[in-house]
Amino acid sequence: MASITLKNISKSFADNQVIKNVDLEINDGEFVVFVGPSGCGKSTLLRIISGLEDLNEGKIFIDSDNVTDKIPYDRALSMVFQSYALYPHMNVFENIGFSLKTSGIKKDILSKKVVEIAKILRLEDLLNRLPKQLSGGQKQRVAIGRAIIREPKAFLFDEPLSNLDATLRVEMRLEISRLHKKLGITSIYVTHDQVEAMTLADKIVVLNEGQIIQTGTPYELYNYPKNLFVAGFIGTPKMNILDCYQRGGFIYLEGNKDKKINIKTKLMDVKKIGFRSDNVILSDPNKNTLLGEIKFCEYLGSEQFVYVDCDINDKLIVIKISPKIKVVLNKKVGLKFTSENIHFFSQNGNRINQNLN
Amino acid sequence: MFWKYGLFCSIFAGSIWGAFWQIIFTMMGILTFGIPLELDVNQMLIIGLVSGIFYINFQKTISMKIHLTTIFTMTLLVYVFNFGKPYQINESLNNINIFILIFLTSAVTWISINFSLNKISIGKLSRYDLENFYIKLMWGLGLIIFILITLVPFYIMIMTSLKNQQSLILNPLDFSLNINSDFKTLFNSYIELFTDFNFHLFLMNSFFVSCVTVFITLFFSIPGAYALARLRFPSKKLFSSSVILIYLIPSIVLVIPLYAIFSQIGLRNSLLALIIVYPATTIPVALYMLRGYFSSLSSEIDDAALMDGLSRVQIIFKIAIPLSKPAIVSVGLYVFMIAWNEFLIAFMFLDDPSIFTLSRGIMSLNSSEVPQQHLMAGAVIATIPVMIIFLYLEKFLISGLSTGGVKE
Numbered sequence: 001m002a003s004i005t006l007k008n009i010s011k012s013f014a015d016n017q018v019i020k021n022v023d024l025e026i027n028d029g030e031f032v033v034f035v036g037p038s039g040c041g042k043s044t045l046l047r048i049i050s051g052l053e054d055l056n057e058g059k060i061f062i063d064s065d066n067v068t069d070k071i072p073y074d075r076a077l078s079m080v081f082q083s084y085a086l087y088p089h090m091n092v093f094e095n096i097g098f099s100l101k102t103s104g105i106k107k108d109i110l111s112k113k114v115v116e117i118a119k120i121l122r123l124e125d126l127l128n129r130l131p132k133q134l135s136g137g138q139k140q141r142v143a144i145g146r147a148i149i150r151e152p153k154a155f156l157f158d159e160p161l162s163n164l165d166a167t168l169r170v171e172m173r174l175e176i177s178r179l180h181k182k183l184g185i186t187s188i189y190v191t192h193d194q195v196e197a198m199t200l201a202d203k204i205v206v207l208n209e210g211q212i213i214q215t216g217t218p219y220e221l222y223n224y225p226k227n228l229f230v231a232g233f234i235g236t237p238k239m240n241i242l243d244c245y246q247r248g249g250f251i252y253l254e255g256n257k258d259k260k261i262n263i264k265t266k267l268m269d270v271k272k273i274g275f276r277s278d279n280v281i282l283s284d285p286n287k288n289t290l291l292g293e294i295k296f297c298e299y300l301g302s303e304q305f306v307y308v309d310c311d312i313n314d315k316l317i318v319i320k321i322s323p324k325i326k327v328v329l330n331k332k333v334g335l336k337f338t339s340e341n342i343h344f345f346s347q348n349g350n351r352i353n354q355n356l357n
Numbered sequence: 358m359f360w361k362y363g364l365f366c367s368i369f370a371g372s373i374w375g376a377f378w379q380i381i382f383t384m385m386g387i388l389t390f391g392i393p394l395e396l397d398v399n400q401m402l403i404i405g406l407v408s409g410i411f412y413i414n415f416q417k418t419i420s421m422k423i424h425l426t427t428i429f430t431m432t433l434l435v436y437v438f439n440f441g442k443p444y445q446i447n448e449s450l451n452n453i454n455i456f457i458l459i460f461l462t463s464a465v466t467w468i469s470i471n472f473s474l475n476k477i478s479i480g481k482l483s484r485y486d487l488e489n490f491y492i493k494l495m496w497g498l499g500l501i502i503f504i505l506i507t508l509v510p511f512y513i514m515i516m517t518s519l520k521n522q523q524s525l526i527l528n529p530l531d532f533s534l535n536i537n538s539d540f541k542t543l544f545n546s547y548i549e550l551f552t553d554f555n556f557h558l559f560l561m562n563s564f565f566v567s568c569v570t571v572f573i574t575l576f577f578s579i580p581g582a583y584a585l586a587r588l589r590f591p592s593k594k595l596f597s598s599s600v601i602l603i604y605l606i607p608s609i610v611l612v613i614p615l616y617a618i619f620s621q622i623g624l625r626n627s628l629l630a631l632i633i634v635y636p637a638t639t640i641p642v643a644l645y646m647l648r649g650y651f652s653s654l655s656s657e658i659d660d661a662a663l664m665d666g667l668s669r670v671q672i673i674f675k676i677a678i679p680l681s682k683p684a685i686v687s688v689g690l691y692v693f694m695i696a697w698n699e700f701l702i703a704f705m706f707l708d709d710p711s712i713f714t715l716s717r718g719i720m721s722l723n724s725s726e727v728p729q730q731h732l733m734a735g736a737v738i739a740t741i742p743v744m745i746i747f748l749y750l751e752k753f754l755i756s757g758l759s760t761g762g763v764k765e
Contacts, residue, residue, distance in 0.1 A: 052660050073666035085657035089679045099665035146661070 002063045002153035002186055003028045004049065009058035011041075011048060011210075018044050019055070020210040026154075026188065026203075031180050033189045035197040036207035037233070042190045043158055045207070049188065050156050051075050062153055078147035079156040082163060084139040086131040086146075092118075093127040096145045117145045120179075137168045144179070154186040161196065173199060194234055198222070206230050223341065228349040231274050237305055237318045239343070241274045253290070255312030261290050263337050267344055267352050274343035277305060277320040281336045289334025292317065297327040308333060363479040366490050367413035367470075368406050374469040375405020377498065381505065382462045388512065388532050390454065404431050405466050412470050413479050424467070431463035432456070472497060511740075518546050518733035525730055546734035554731070556738060558711055559718035563697055564742070566628055566714055570635040570696040571689045574643045577636070579685070582647035583673050587659060597648065603641045612705050619706065626708045634702055639692045646691075650684035651677060686753040690746065697743055715739040 004026040011019040018041045026032050034042040047053035049060060051072035059068045067075045078099070086095050094101075097114045118124045121141045131139055140160060147155055157176070161169045177200055180187055191197055197204050198218045206213045206221065206229070214226040225231035231239045243254040251263045251273055263273070285291050292310035304323045307316040317335065321327075344352050359365050379401035386394050408431060412419070436459050473494050477486060516532040517525065521542065541548065550556040584590070585597045615634060619625040624633070654677070662672045678685065700716040707717050719735040 047660075050660075050664065052663060072663045077664070079661070079664045081657040081661060083655050083657045085655060085661040087658060087662070087676060098662075102666045102671075146665070150665075 004154060004186065004188070005061040006045075006049070007059045007061070009045070009048060009055055009060070011044060011053065011055045011057075018210050019048065022058070022210075022212055024205065024212065024215070026186060029184045029186055031187045031189065031200055031202045032205060033191060033197040033201035033203070034205050034207055035191055035194055035233070036213075038192055040207045041210040042192075042207045046079075046156050046158055046188060046190045050077055050079050052079075076150070076153045077156055078150050078152040079158060080140070080143045080147050080160045082159040084131070084136075084143045084163070086139060086142055088131050091128050091130055092123060092134070092142050095131065095142055096123075096149055098146065099150050113149055117149050120148070120182075121145045136164050137172060140164065140172055141175070144176070148179075148183070152185065154188060157187065157189040157191075159190055159192070162191070162193070169196075176200065195236065198234070204234075206233060224351070224353075225274075225343065226351055228272065228274070228345055231343060231345070231351075235276060237277055239274045239276050240280075240315075240317050241272055241345075242312060242315060242317075244270060244273045246270055253310075253312050255310075255315075257311065259290055259310070259312070261335075261337060262288055263339060263342055265344060269346050270344040270352065271347045272345040272349070274345060275337065276341065277318045279338050279341050280317065280319045281338065282306070282308075282319055282321055282325075283334045283336050285332050285334035289336050292333055292335055294327060294329055294331050294333060297329065299323065299327075308335065310335065361487055362481055363413055363474075363477045364410070366477055366482070366487075367409040367474055367479075369409075370473040370490075370494055371409020371412075371470055372402045372406040373494070373498070374409075374466050374473065375401035375403070377501075378405075378462050378466045378469065381501070382458055382465075384509075386458050388509070391528050391532060400435055401462060401466065404434055404463070405470065408467060409470050409474065412467075412474055413477060416474065416476075424471075428460070428464045428467050431467065432460045435459045435463065469497065514733050514736055514740075518730050518737050519543050520730050521545060522728045522730070525728070546728075546730045547738070550731060550734055550738065554718070554722065554727075554735075555710060555713070556715075556718060556735065559713050559715045560738065560742075562628060562712055563715040563739075566631050566635065567693050567696040569632050570639060571692045573632070573636040574639045574692045575685065575689060578640050578643035578647055578688070579678065580670075580673060581640075582644050582651050583669075583677055585644070585648045586651035587656060588669075600641045601645050603638070608638065608701055612702055615702070616705050625706055626712070627706075628712050630706050631696075631699075631703060631714070634706075635696045635699060639695055643688045643692060646688050647681070647684060650681050654680055683753045686750055690750050690753070693746065694743055697739075 004024075006022055006024040009019055009022040010017065022045065034045060036042050044053060048055050051067070051070060051074075055068070059066055061067065062075060062077075087098065090098065093111075093114055096117055097110050100110050100113065114127070115124070118127055121144060123138070123141055123145060126134065126138060126142075131142070134142065140163075143160070160176070161172050164172060173196060176189075180200075189196075189200060201218055203215060204218055204221050205215050208229055214221060214230045216224075221230060221234045225234060225239075228241060232241065244251050245254060246252070246265070246268075247260075249264045249266065250260055251265065251270065253259045253261060253273075283289055290310050292308040294306050295309045295316060296307040298305045298307075300323070302323060303320055304325070304327070306319050306321060306327055308319060309316055319335070342353075346352050360369075376398045379398050380396065383394050383396050386392070408427060411427070415423075436456055473490065477490055482490070513532060585593065616625065619630050624630045658676060658680075659672055662676050663669075667675060698716060699714075700720070703714045703717040704720055707713055710718075710721065713721065715735070716739065719732065719739060722732050722735055
């Protein structure tokens with residue numbers, strides 16, 4: 001178990017700078033998730049921490065050791081890969097025990113440890129199978145077993161669940177969470193799936209174009225997004241973001257025909273307004289509401305989302321409603337905003353409401 | 358269109374098979390009996406055509422008895438009414454042999470018709486049946502022609518090598534064997550090659566050179582290919598694409614300067630020269646083939662091995678080589694065959710008969726003093742080992758070439 005510190009990390013492939021001056025502190029035992037759109041450099045950052053990728057600038061510390069120039073094995077981290085990366089010519093037992101075998105441990109200790117790990121991951125009956133005889137979930141459990149057995153200072157997960165189907169993904173997500181609770185080892189987890197990020201993380205690091213955009217707990221990121229990027233990235237369905245301007249303290253939405261809404265603020269220079277699907281209440285149309293027409297409806301069982309066209313630059317506003325309401329398409333409705341949890345953004349996309357801290 | 362009808366298919370297949378087998382069996386008759394037979398296709402063509410129509414009309418009711426009756430009817434039609442005309446040119450071929458030839462021709466033609474027209478109805482055919490029919494017909498014809506092209510020269514080679522000088526001069530076309538002669542006279546050429554012509558040495562030399570070439574090639578090309586597939590280094594792209602350029606230069610162009618250089622450094626008349634030159638020509642291709650295979654393997658496996666504490670060299674031995682066994686075996690086999698069959702450089706470089714390789718040794722037999730059956734025996738000796746190795750490792754070769762080629 002260890003803390004990991006990144007200091008001013010930069011990395012380029014040829015002329016393309018993929019990581020730009022990243023500073024990050026990961027505490028002992030923390031579960032940190034790197035999240036961001038594809039190509040944002042999150043996997044590269046993980047590979048830099050693992051030592052599989054060298055860096056152009058900056059330093060990496062594990063606890064207080066500078067490991068910047070150390071080879072992957074000496075950093076004592078272990079990694080779980082997206083493609084599982086099991087050794088196809090070795091059976092489950094050999095796969096799990098491989099790293100200990102290369103370190104020259106005694107045979108009886110090795111097999112005892114492998115069996116112990118197999119028990120934790122419910123793989124006891126599969127020890128003699130080859131990877132090709134395993135299902136996707138079993139393969140990923142073997143990969144996790146291979147990572148655990150070394151008793152590493154930290155786990156690195158590189159999109160470990162994206163090759164699994166939806167049900168298995170949820171199951172394995174729980175398993176990883178359970179394992180982290182049990183072992184308490186520092187973990188870094190890379191994903192592009194923000195649901196995985198929200199459910200697993202103690203701390204989420206949102207990356208875009210090689211830079212850290214925001215770091216925080218899932219709660220902070222959801223409720224206090226630092227800018228438009230984080231606001232749009234975290235949360236399903238996406239946050240509604242609309243262009244606006246202020247007059248006399250009131251917010252006017254910019255559109256084909258500008259519309260005043262029932263929100264007032266003392267903040268200056270509000271150019272964009274963001275609100276989640278549950279911060280709007282659907283009501284009958286009256287003069288205090290924003291008028292719109294229901295265009296689409298997504299029924300999910302426990303909840304349903306309606307997409308309302310309010311004639312604002314062809315943008316649809318997503319609203320969460322109770323699944324019991326019978327939705328009639330093309331029906332005229334009124335939108336009423338709750339005053340809390342409205343996010344205001346300035347021209348350059350930064351949040352201007354007061355932050356949590 | 359008329360070719361979409363089963364009737365046309367039956368006429369087409371029947372006449373083609375009849376004529377085809379007539380040609381083949383005339384050729385076989387010539388090769389076995391050593392008598393020049395005249396080719397007469399017409400009879401079998403017409404009989405094949407008729408039996409094709411017969412088959413397509415009655416295929417559902419044909420029993421084993423009718424099969425046999427048809428074959429005999431076909432045979433008798435040719436044999437009785439024309440008195441064996443297709444094979445009846447030379448009086449020295451007796452009637453029983455003619456009958457057997459005609460019978461075989463008829464039987465094989467009938468079987469082929471059965472094979473081609475199976476489940477084809479007489480009327481207009483569906484697209485699936487039609488495609489199936491033509492593909493099956495072409496496939497069958499192609500396969501048989503290909504087998505014959507491969508086997509006939511081999512057959513002639515073996516038969517000639519087993520003959521003695523006298524019978525060879527008497528009738529070079531006669532490939533029949535005198536089965537009554539004892540082992541020693543039959544294999545006389547082989548025995549003489551090994552006793553008087555040092556072929557045991559040639560065999561050993563060839564084997565030695567080929568094995569060393571395979572070893573050296575793999576020794577350099579496996580790490581090289583791994584590096585090209587996995588590591589990032591400057592000018593990698595240039596290097597990996599220029600490696601194959603050596604094949605733009607024909608070896609006849611290379612052999613003259615090489616001859617001059619090796620003469621000057623005194624390596625010319627030695628096996629070492631071949632051991633230097635052969636890998637130089639095989640490594641690029643080996644590198645190219647193996648690189649393709651290595652890059653088809655997931656690089657995350659290598660990353661996992663790095664995390665598990667292996668060095669790159671250990672990864673090559675413990676991960677890359679075990680995973681690419683088929684590719685390595687096929688590359689090794691390919692290199693072995695190139696080295697074993699190589700002639701030009703061996704011919705230019707080697708003067709001393711004690712270090713001849715097989716191909717060079719066979720060349721040395723090609724003179725007026727050495728009987729021709731010795732040459733053939735030498736060729737058989739050179740072919741057999743490669744054939745055995747190839748047949749044994751063939752399954753690796755096919756899977757290796759395909760897996761390496763598909764994913765790049």
